[in-house]
Amino acid sequence: MLKRHFTVLGVLVGLFLSAMLSAQTLEVIYNGNQVPNGAPAAADIGTDWGSVSTGAHCEHVFRIKNTGNQDLNVQINLKPVVGDGFLIVWDRPFTLGPGNQTHIVVDFIPGGIGTYRTIFELQTNDPANGTYSVELTGYGDSIAPAEMEITHNNFIVNSRNNLSAGSVANGVFFPNVPLGSHEDHDFTITNKGTQDLILTCEPMITTDYEINGGTPADPNFSIVSMTGTNVIPAGASINFTVRYEPSGTGYQQGVFLLFSNTKERPYEYYI
Numbered sequence: 001m002l003k004r005h006f007t008v009l010g011v012l013v014g015l016f017l018s019a020m021l022s023a024q025t026l027e028v029i030y031n032g033n034q035v036p037n038g039a040p041a042a043a044d045i046g047t048d049w050g051s052v053s054t055g056a057h058c059e060h061v062f063r064i065k066n067t068g069n070q071d072l073n074v075q076i077n078l079k080p081v082v083g084d085g086f087l088i089v090w091d092r093p094f095t096l097g098p099g100n101q102t103h104i105v106v107d108f109i110p111g112g113i114g115t116y117r118t119i120f121e122l123q124t125n126d127p128a129n130g131t132y133s134v135e136l137t138g139y140g141d142s143i144a145p146a147e148m149e150i151t152h153n154n155f156i157v158n159s160r161n162n163l164s165a166g167s168v169a170n171g172v173f174f175p176n177v178p179l180g181s182h183e184d185h186d187f188t189i190t191n192k193g194t195q196d197l198i199l200t201c202e203p204m205i206t207t208d209y210e211i212n213g214g215t216p217a218d219p220n221f222s223i224v225s226m227t228g229t230n231v232i233p234a235g236a237s238i239n240f241t242v243r244y245e246p247s248g249t250g251y252q253q254g255v256f257l258l259f260s261n262t263k264e265r266p267y268e269y270y271i
Helices: 002-022
Strands: 026-030 048-053 058-066 072-082 086-089 094-096 101-108 114-124 131-141 148-152 183-191 204-206 221-226 237-244 255-258 267-270
Touching: 026 114, 048 058, 058 094, 072 086, 086 114, 094 101, 101 131, 204 221
Parallel strands: 048 131
Antiparallel strands: 026 058, 058 101, 072 094, 072 114, 086 101, 114 131, 148 183, 183 237, 204 255, 221 237, 255 267
């Protein structure tokens, strides 16, 4: 009888563990680092912005993953504690299927000098993280904002460009690439200001400006290399390469997005 009870108990425990493992599971990541639920604000996990020029935009991009086997529903909330300098870019509820991911962009725009604190909260149907919550901090400062310029073969790529005359020269147009092959264009990011230029995430290419809510990476364009670090001193530069590898015939278009501590929000252009 005792053996039978242990057998039944083992089956129940197995079913419980199986259900937990197959449930929707939230994971939050910033620049490759996991952001644990309840973690104190820190720069390496993207929840501490440090000093940002008053009136400037500094956006941090958090990758949200569903590592479980059921749909994950997510609702975003910001709850100011000190000041009101944080906002969610393209804020809306979303659902992630099993194994899928998206991004949440948090913008820090200090309106005056001083400390800002906000609670960043995700309401989900994850059994282990029904309410995910971390504190966001930043300091509004009188420093000059960073300035960024992107070029291709010395031609400037303007943020929010369109595909018009000159787009071949500045590298955003990839003409007549045969199926089964690819073409690479090299670009340079230069810090034109007097303060450190901080890239708050790696460049990304998506199918839409509004990356929240599951907008996928573009299937035809990708970043294949990037030199240097995410902190670019005044007057310094780093390089990156965009590859176009068409997945089919016809006209194709992607959106390049780069988030930083400049006044741009974000630096974005069609390719």
